[in-house]
Amino acid sequence: xxxxxxxxxxFAEEIAAIKEKGLFKEKRFICSPQGAAIRVEYPExxxxxxxxxxxxxxxxxxxxxxxxxxxxxxxxxxxxYGMSSVRFICxxxxxxxxxxxxVSAFLGMEATLLFPSCMDANAGVFxxxxxxxxxxxxxxxxxxxxxDGIRLCSAEYDTFKHMNMKHLEKKLELHQDKRxxxxxxxxxxxxxxxxCPLDEMCALAERYDAMVLVDESHASGFIxxxxxxxxxxxxxxxxxxxxxxxxxKGLGGASGGCVSGKSxxxxxxxxxxxxxxxxxxxxxxxxxASIKVxxxxxxxxxxxxxxxxxxxxxREGMEKAGLNIRPGETPIVPVMLYNAKLANDMSRDMYAEGxxxxxxxxxxxxxxxxxxxxxxxxxxxxxxxxxCIAAFTKVGEKYxxxxxxxxxxxxxxxx
Amino acid sequence: xxxMKDVVLEYVIDEYVDEDDDLEVGVxxxxxxxxxxxxxxxxxxxxFLEKKYxxxxxxxxxxxxAFDTVTxxxxxxxxxxx
Numbered sequence: 001x002x003x004x005x006x007x008x009x010x011f012a013e014e015i016a017a018i019k020e021k022g023l024f025k026e027k028r029f030i031c032s033p034q035g036a037a038i039r040v041e042y043p044e045x046x047x048x049x050x051x052x053x054x055x056x057x058x059x060x061x062x063x064x065x066x067x068x069x070x071x072x073x074x075x076x077x078x079x080x081y082g083m084s085s086v087r088f089i090c091x092x093x094x095x096x097x098x099x100x101x102x103v104s105a106f107l108g109m110e111a112t113l114l115f116p117s118c119m120d121a122n123a124g125v126f127x128x129x130x131x132x133x134x135x136x137x138x139x140x141x142x143x144x145x146x147x148d149g150i151r152l153c154s155a156e157y158d159t160f161k162h163m164n165m166k167h168l169e170k171k172l173e174l175h176q177d178k179r180x181x182x183x184x185x186x187x188x189x190x191x192x193x194x195x196c197p198l199d200e201m202c203a204l205a206e207r208y209d210a211m212v213l214v215d216e217s218h219a220s221g222f223i224x225x226x227x228x229x230x231x232x233x234x235x236x237x238x239x240x241x242x243x244x245x246x247x248x249k250g251l252g253g254a255s256g257g258c259v260s261g262k263s264x265x266x267x268x269x270x271x272x273x274x275x276x277x278x279x280x281x282x283x284x285x286x287x288x289a290s291i292k293v294x295x296x297x298x299x300x301x302x303x304x305x306x307x308x309x310x311x312x313x314x315r316e317g318m319e320k321a322g323l324n325i326r327p328g329e330t331p332i333v334p335v336m337l338y339n340a341k342l343a344n345d346m347s348r349d350m351y352a353e354g355x356x357x358x359x360x361x362x363x364x365x366x367x368x369x370x371x372x373x374x375x376x377x378x379x380x381x382x383x384x385x386x387x388c389i390a391a392f393t394k395v396g397e398k399y400x401x402x403x404x405x406x407x408x409x410x411x412x413x414x415x
Numbered sequence: 416x417x418x419m420k421d422v423v424l425e426y427v428i429d430e431y432v433d434e435d436d437d438l439e440v441g442v443x444x445x446x447x448x449x450x451x452x453x454x455x456x457x458x459x460x461x462x463f464l465e466k467k468y469x470x471x472x473x474x475x476x477x478x479x480x481a482f483d484t485v486t487x488x489x490x491x492x493x494x495x496x497x
Binding site for chain 2: 159366
């Protein structure tokens with residue numbers, strides 16, 4: 001055994017350094033199904049508490065929906081537990097094909113390829129379709145998995161200021177000498193809840209002969225009037241070339257992801273994307289449940305409509321109470337605190353009030369942009385939302401931040 | 416002709432600092448370690464330097480440490496200009 005005391009000490013010191021910087025992630029255990037109301041053990045070993053969950057990606061409240069659970073059971077019974085194979089050897093069932101076809105129809109795309117996760121889809125898509133003659137031009141705040149995928153690709157890459165279309169245009173002009181240009185963005189940015197202006201972006205893409213890839217993980221199922229996503233919201237469904245998205249958030253919350261878009265690009269992913277070629281197929285119960293999710297949200301907009309109403313109620317209530325929230329219309333609502341310690345302290349006090357939310361600070365968000373990120377769900381009822389607003393009001397009052405703008409909070413607590 | 420440090424500083428401010436950021440950035444201000452430039456968007460600066468000064472910066476030298484201040488960036492560029 002080569003894991004000597006000296007080696008152990010080396011890694012222990014690295015962990016200690018993470019703690020020293022205040023970046024250590026504590027353990028929290030959910031002792032119930034995922035939902036609006038959950039039982040939590042936190043800190044580890046503490047008695048379980050009933051709390052309201054305002055930090056899940058369970059946007060449509062489908063994580064524990066009875067029809068979804070039933071579909072997963074049926075998938076388990078009819079197609080088994082696991083595939084014990086990657087897709088291209090003996091890991092593709094008829095239900096994988098069915099889910100791909102249904103996702104293509106739902107998103108309005110030509111074809112779809114399932115991956116074990118959207119992280120894998122993002123890790124694999126760029127390398128599969130682009131090479132050294134191409135350039136990727138990405139928004140600076142795209143998800144970390146897109147950043148990783150871009151770095152794994154041999155194409156050159158460049159960045160533009162977050163959602164700044166003038167800056168993007170400059171970069172498109174700069175890279176006209178390349179074979180192809182691929183613009184990369186999130187549809188909804190996970191930390192700020194911003195909606196990328198896809199209408200302007202797609203117009204630029206046409207003018208400068210570029211393709212557009214959008215990660216819709218925080219949009220699929222609920223953004224747009226029938227929940228198709230950001231491309232529906234901005235009426236550019238036929239102008240987006242590639243979408244990556246997940247079944248791990250609004251679309252059921254289990255796992256799995258996909259790339260959807262122009263058929264030739266999807267075929268190249270099937271032939272070449274390494275996470276597709278070298279990782280297991282999505283498990284049959286999850287595929288079966290994901291099909292049910294697509295069926296449910298294709299048949300009715302009831303859940304995305306409720307989420308929209310919940311979002312409005314929460315945003316209006318928080319603004320009225322004097323909390324500093326980032327304006328917007330998505331169910332991701334950052335409560336801006338700027339100071340990391342304040343974000344941490346307030347999230348702990350919110351937990352004591354029965355509200356489970358988390359503080360985010362550098363390096364997850366830029367330095368000086370600490371916040372508590374609240375995420376609404378269609379599973380929340382009015383009384384849940386009102387209780388959350390009341391708790392923020394009480395805790396905000398304790399820290400003297402109600403009615404303060406950015407400058408006021410920074411003057412009081414620093415950045 | 417403008418000095419290289421002024422050209423690089425102007426590019427850094429234009430490329431990475433938003434008008435409402437309220438940040439004072441000088442030639443010795445930390446860029447990467449302060450979070451003004453992150454390791455992902457640092458590539459834009461590398462592309463600018465290579466095009467502007469007609470050089471090729473190897474990946475093992477275009478590191479976050481070497482790009483942390485305008486002064487350090489100018490040193491790196493001059494080394495590759497020969």
